[in-house]
Each structure stands twice: as structure tokens, then as C-alpha cells.
Amino acid sequence: MKDKRILYVSSEVIPYLPETEISSMSFEAPRMVNSQGGQIRIFMPRFGNINERRHQLHEVIRLSGMNLVINDLDMPLIIKVASIPKERMQVYFIDNEDYFKRKATFTDEDGQLFEDNDERAIFFAKGVIETVKKLNWAPDIIHVHGWLASLLPLYLRNYYGNEPLFKTSKIVTSVYSKGFEDTLDEEMKKKVLFDGLEDDTVEHLNKPNYVNIMKTAIDNSDAIIQGSEEIPQELEEYINKLEKPTLSYKSKEEFGQAYQDFYTQEVLNEKE
Structure with missing residues (x-):
């Protein structure tokens, strides 16, 4: 994996x-690539239940300040960053006061999905891509984890389809059992179509349940990993x-070599 650039996008x-x-594989996979001499970037949402002081998050002014249009509304994009202790790995956090300030991830205290989870997913996908553009960092592979991140393949292949930075990037999506009920x-499809x-x-988003959202990610990915x-x-x-x-399911204890081989031989087609 030496010198390969892999972008990890995870919920x-x-x-x-x-x-x-x-969350475990979104840490273990980049750590493995990092230890093999690859270059990695990790992106996740800055949920309100993440303790910024404990984890030493700080805003990156040069990357913040952009507005993303979500369903005809201008939503400010804030980028924060932190380093995972002892691992020499930076994590970039996509933040917005309206979408990510609440002290929870996907559901309220009664276990009900937040009504704006669809818009949060759109904002996260667009926010990651716009930030990587600002970093001017062209990934060889983009590896997506979790349903909130699953619109990234759709947006990258369509909305950003002519972006030269990602011209040769391959998208891998991990599919997990953990979804949502x-x-x-139901207006999610309409909101995505607003972006042209x-x-x-x-078509799958006529009914935006977990299975259909993941089908949309799979359609726009180059390769699939069974994460559960x-x-x-x-x-x-x-x-x-x-x-x-x-790639079939691999446990946390056995995934290392399998992921390396899959990335290079199946995704990048670098046959030995």
C-alpha cells in the first residue's frame, strides 16, 4: 500500500x-494502510455528542467558510480536525450548526430518526468532496462506511462527475448489517434531484429506506466489501x-492482508 492515497469517509x-x-473498521482500515506507508485522510460528521475538548478538535479556518446549497438553502460548512492519539492519523470533521449541533447521532431520545437525516447525508457528502477539493488531494481509492456517508458515491459520480481531481479515483463501499428502521x-429524492x-x-430513493439508500451507493461504487x-x-x-x-466479510482480526490485496488487485487492478 506504499504511497497509495486512500480517503475514508465514515459516519x-x-x-x-x-x-x-x-466505527471500528473505519479506524482499523486506515491504521493498516498508514502502517504500510500509504497516505490516508479520514472524514466523519462532527456530531454534537463528540466531546470537542477531550478530543482536541479545532476549526480549520482555511477550509471553512463555504456555503453548501441543500434543497435551495445556503448551509455554512465548518471543518474541524483532530489527531487520533498515538496513531499519527488526522480526522476531518464536517460540521454545521443546524445539522450536527444536537447531542446525538441519528435518532432522538425516543429512538426516532431525525427528520433531517436525509439533508444531513446530502450535506456530509457534498462537504467531504468540497473539502478534499480544497485540500487538492487526489485519492486513488475512496472507501465509504455507514449509511449517512452513502450518498457520496452518488454525488461523486454524478454531481461532481467532471471534477478532474477524482478522475481516476475508485469508490469502495462497505455494506453493514447496521441500518435503520x-x-x-419521503422528499429525499426531490431534494437530490434539486441538485440536477x-x-x-x-430511482431507489422513491422509498428511502436503508436497503434502497445502500443500493444507490452500490450502483455508484466500483467495488463492494461485506462489512458484517x-x-x-x-x-x-x-x-x-x-x-x-x-470482498466477503473479514473480521477485525483477519482483514489486513485481505483488504490490501483487494484494494490493489481488484480495485486498482494492479495484478502481480
Whole structure:
């Protein structure tokens, strides 16, 4: 993995949020690449339940200050950064007062999904891409983890389809069992179409449930990793039907070499 550039985009990363399959692998995979001499960048949302003082987050003024248009509203983009102790890895946080100030991640205290989770996902995807553009850092691979990050492949391939920085970037999406019940805002498709995307690119979002949002990510990805031992059967069948390069589930203890081989041989097509 020496000198390879890999961008990790995740809804959860330890130590900033509790340990889950997603937050754990969003830490372990970049740590593995970093230890092999690769270059990594990690992006996640700056949820309000992340303790900024304890984790020493600070705003990056030169990257902040842009407004992103979400459903015809200008939403200020704030970028913060922190370093994971002992790992020499920086994490960039996408922040906005309206979307990420509340002291929770995806649901309220009654377990109900936040009504604006769809807009938060749109904002996160656009915020990551705009920030990477400002960094002028062209990734070889973009690896997406978690449903809140899952609109990034759609936006990168369509809304930012002509962006030269990402011309050769390959997108890998990890599919996990952890999703959500019910659906996001039924107006989600309309909000995405407001950005000028073609209707056939968002056909799954007629019903924006977990499976359909992940299908949208899979459609716009170059390769898939099964992040959980079991994933929804409908997603498993959908992945198999597309015949894209796919890596079966690997535990935290055994993923290292498998991910390296998959990145280089299947995603980048660098056959030995």
C-alpha cells in the first residue's frame, strides 16, 4: 500500500464515537494502510455528542467558510480536525450548526430518526468532496462506511462527475448489517434531484429506506466489501447480481492482508 492515497469517509470512527462494526473498521482500515506507508485522510460528521475538548478538535479556518446549497438553502460548512492519539492519523470533521449541533447521532431520545437525516447525508457528502477539493488531494481509492456517508458515491459520480481531481479515483463501499428502521424523509429524492442529478440515478430513493439508500451507493461504487457477517438478504442478492468486485466479510482480526490485496488487485487492478 506504499504511497497509495486512500480517503475514508465514515459516519462513525472510534475513538470519537462508541465502538461498533462501522466505527471500528473505519479506524482499523486506515491504521493498516498508514502502517504500510500509504497516505490516508479520514472524514466523519462532527456530531454534537463528540466531546470537542477531550478530543482536541479545532476549526480549520482555511477550509471553512463555504456555503453548501441543500434543497435551495445556503448551509455554512465548518471543518474541524483532530489527531487520533498515538496513531499519527488526522480526522476531518464536517460540521454545521443546524445539522450536527444536537447531542446525538441519528435518532432522538425516543429512538426516532431525525427528520433531517436525509439533508444531513446530502450535506456530509457534498462537504467531504468540497473539502478534499480544497485540500487538492487526489485519492486513488475512496472507501465509504455507514449509511449517512452513502450518498457520496452518488454525488461523486454524478454531481461532481467532471471534477478532474477524482478522475481516476475508485469508490469502495462497505455494506453493514447496521441500518435503520422505517424510511428517511419521503422528499429525499426531490431534494437530490434539486441538485440536477438525473432521475434514473436516484430511482431507489422513491422509498428511502436503508436497503434502497445502500443500493444507490452500490450502483455508484466500483467495488463492494461485506462489512458484517450477515447483511440484509435483499442487499446480498443485489450485490451478487451486479457482478462487481466484492470482498466477503473479514473480521477485525483477519482483514489486513485481505483488504490490501483487494484494494490493489481488484480495485486498482494492479495484478502481480
